[in-house]
Amino acid sequence: MTITYLDLTSTQRASLDSLPFHGNHLLSGPPGSGKSLLAVQRAVMLALNGAKPVLLTRSNLLRQSLAPTVSALGPKDEGVEVSTTHSWLAQWYGSDAPRAENGWYDWPAFYERAALTPPDEALAFVVDEGQDMPPGFYRLCRVLGIPTTVYADECQRLTTTHSTLAEIGSGLGDCTRHELGGNHRNTRQIAELASVFHTGAHPPPLPDREGPLPRLHHLTRPGSLTDLLVTLAERHPRHSIGVILDSTQAQFDLLTRLERRAPSLKPQLYTSRATGGRYRTLDLTRPGIVIINRASAKGLGFDTVVIPDIHTDAAVDTTSAALRMTYYVLATRAREELHFGYEGAAETPLFAGVSPGKLLRP
Numbered sequence: 001m002t003i004t005y006l007d008l009t010s011t012q013r014a015s016l017d018s019l020p021f022h023g024n025h026l027l028s029g030p031p032g033s034g035k036s037l038l039a040v041q042r043a044v045m046l047a048l049n050g051a052k053p054v055l056l057t058r059s060n061l062l063r064q065s066l067a068p069t070v071s072a073l074g075p076k077d078e079g080v081e082v083s084t085t086h087s088w089l090a091q092w093y094g095s096d097a098p099r100a101e102n103g104w105y106d107w108p109a110f111y112e113r114a115a116l117t118p119p120d121e122a123l124a125f126v127v128d129e130g131q132d133m134p135p136g137f138y139r140l141c142r143v144l145g146i147p148t149t150v151y152a153d154e155c156q157r158l159t160t161t162h163s164t165l166a167e168i169g170s171g172l173g174d175c176t177r178h179e180l181g182g183n184h185r186n187t188r189q190i191a192e193l194a195s196v197f198h199t200g201a202h203p204p205p206l207p208d209r210e211g212p213l214p215r216l217h218h219l220t221r222p223g224s225l226t227d228l229l230v231t232l233a234e235r236h237p238r239h240s241i242g243v244i245l246d247s248t249q250a251q252f253d254l255l256t257r258l259e260r261r262a263p264s265l266k267p268q269l270y271t272s273r274a275t276g277g278r279y280r281t282l283d284l285t286r287p288g289i290v291i292i293n294r295a296s297a298k299g300l301g302f303d304t305v306v307i308p309d310i311h312t313d314a315a316v317d318t319t320s321a322a323l324r325m326t327y328y329v330l331a332t333r334a335r336e337e338l339h340f341g342y343e344g345a346a347e348t349p350l351f352a353g354v355s356p357g358k359l360l361r362p
Contacts, residue, residue: 126150197350225341272296
């Protein structure tokens, strides 16, 4: 069996090599520890070992970001299936799959179907961002008898239907636990700013790689954000620039302004509400501006990240764990540069206590 490894550290490679091909495994680690990269490599290794792995994500956009790497590494025949969890479950159950009010499925009905389903000895699951799956999903994996490898971080939850690490392990039953360390995505300055919003007991250790301080921009007029993005795109023509907004309306407003101002930039926009076409299927391999919603940001990485609407959270309690976790997730999407923006007279109170040594203000 010939294995092509991605650009992994010796510790990451050891983590892969030490995992048995059978059984359930839960690997947890902070942003930048390489969970998505390892999930791809794990799925490919399972395929090369004769399994039929399915790499599962909650987010369709994360699925799109992982699929090209899987295609490049995996065996061409009988390779890795990359799917959202919703899509795979709907295909497995059938068109009459019963839904629950929270957007997932009627798990008891799925358990009953699973109990009557002959086991597929070759099938294996690899789950990326596993904390965003509900506990019922992991109990279903157990009933189906599917060996499942989960990569997760419970400090990076952006959904209301999620699982703690304990719930994942309990749902799977017999499950080995492993921890991943290191931050190979962010610069020290980005990780230090993100640590302000960390909700766990201890923020992860800071990486060594240096970069510019994150910046806060006061967007004083309608064209301020457009000017900022055009400047960033012209300054870094090979960068991927992720613009993360809380409102779908704001996404389309920004796209309209950018296409009028600088059509040559060819910005892309993703919304989960689209069922197909340019707003559903993106080319995440090319540089340039990608406008996404906060709910779709999990697991992604961009050279530059712009979060231009922090003013929309001005009225939210700054001690809210959900709010702080949101900004922790969003900030850690950035590899090289991180920019925040706000409209109105004052920045959100959440940023008021951030020291000048961690954030450049206007």
